[in-house]
Ligand code: TXA
């Protein structure tokens with residue numbers, strides 16, 4: 001199969017909508033990362049996503065909608081969901097709600113709930129409106145690779161596997177949406193993203209955070225968000241996070257990097273001078289910039305064949321919680337604590 005990459009315009013959107021209606025898979029940009037989309041109401045089309053991604057079939061997909069009415073047809077859209085949609089849709093918030101029979105089992109991996117989101121990205125919304133269908137879409141990476149934040153990243157993983165990539169440039173946020181379970185008495189963040197637990201608690205009165213967000217999941221734990229079970233991102237390099245005061249962290253990382261020829265360093269912009277002369281990449285000056293750069297940098301290092309990475313930790317609040325959640329998984333929880 002030949003994969004065409006097209007800038008987004010009337011003609012490419014018509015072609016994308018035609019492919020979706022025909023049960024094919026199309027990659028498209030959102031404000032978080034690129035998605036690999038197919039008609040959510042067509043089991044065979046959704047099955048093609050699993051095939052393109054090489055993804056286990058027990059991981060449910062997010063259904064993307066262009067309007068709230070569609071979400072209301074696909075789920076039991078509770079008052080809490082209405083409140084959150086008023087505040088954060090379109091936006092990087094996926095709400096897990098009880099599903100209606102319209103949603104095929106292959107989308108939810110057999111669960112009785114469905115994850116729904118209206119992306120806050122003009123090209124994504126134009127694509128969804130052109131399709132005039134709910135679009136099931138996981139991140140558009142080959143299973144186990146970092147989520148793609150550019151059309152080029154999608155092509156690296158999907159060339160020859162899907163017919164079309166819609167190119168909307170680099171995705172503004174850079175890490176995936178917040179996944180919020182609204183099926184219980186208290187909302188629970190299953191995966192942190194740009195909409196924070198604090199923002200949700202402010203509107204709903206309370207919000208829990210799944211314990212597994214910053215530590216490994218025990219085997220006997222119920223799979224609240226089955227995706228968290230899979231080794232989410234496996235860099236080719238071994239990654240170690242170093243946590244502590246900036247000076248101690250930099251000293252520990254410099255010593256470790258000197259002992260590992262070829263090792264590379266990820267550090268915040270303001271700490272760059274502490275690593276003088278060493279191969280260090282800047283994560284930017286705050287969590288927002290770190291989220292935007294993280295997957296790009298990890299892919300770049302993978303492509304360069306780097307085999308050892310040392311990275312500073314960030315404060316795990318706001319968007320920093322999302323960045324730390326992805327980093328801790330990429331490091332397989334190899335976190336060194338220094339003074
Ligand atoms: O920002 C995003 O969310 C991107 C863009 C493309 O929208 N999508 C994305 O999809 O990250 P994916 O498949 O890589 O991650 C979806 C996450 C997984 O952790 C999955 O387990 C969880 O959402 N999820 C989906 N449906 C669920 C459900 N019914 N119950 C619990 N977790 C669910």
Ligand code: MG
Nearest residue numbers: 138139140147
């Ligand atoms: Mg993913």
